[in-house]
Amino acid sequence: MQEFSLTLPAKIELLSLASHFSKEACKSLLNSSQSGILNDLELVVSEAFTNAVKYGGEGKGKVALEIKGDKQKLIICMKDQGKGFKLDKVPEPDFDNFAEGGYGLYIIQTKMDLVRYTCFKNWNVLHLTKYLNENAPGKD
DSSP states (O other): OEEEEEEEESOGGGHHHHHHHHHHHHHHHSOGGGGGGHHHHHHHHHHHHHHHHHHHOTTSSEEEEEEEEOSSEEEEEEEEOSOOOOGGGSOOOOTTTTOSSOOHHHHHHHHOSEEEEEEETTEEEEEEEEEOSTTSTTOO
């Protein structure tokens, strides 16, 4: 499995760097017939990075991004050193009131096949999996 990683200070002005890195890393892991999901993957990383900085503490600690993949799946791990959360306690957005924020995790869960959250050695880790094979588990 090929792997790419990038660790950055938890600063929102580094969002474009994290986003560009993720797009290029994913591009190198996908074949040409799978390139249609590149924008979704970049969006997912953008939302995860923004949440890591926003809820982990702007300017506090680091955000680490790991992307790995093979012919079957692509895995993105976003790690931060902020306060943790309970994935199952995050409410869905209120679509009737069109608030400016609150859609990040919903977008991530909609675009990815598997979303898990763990804490490991003072890091919050958001594990995101996209299956690349139509017959893979998690595919409708």
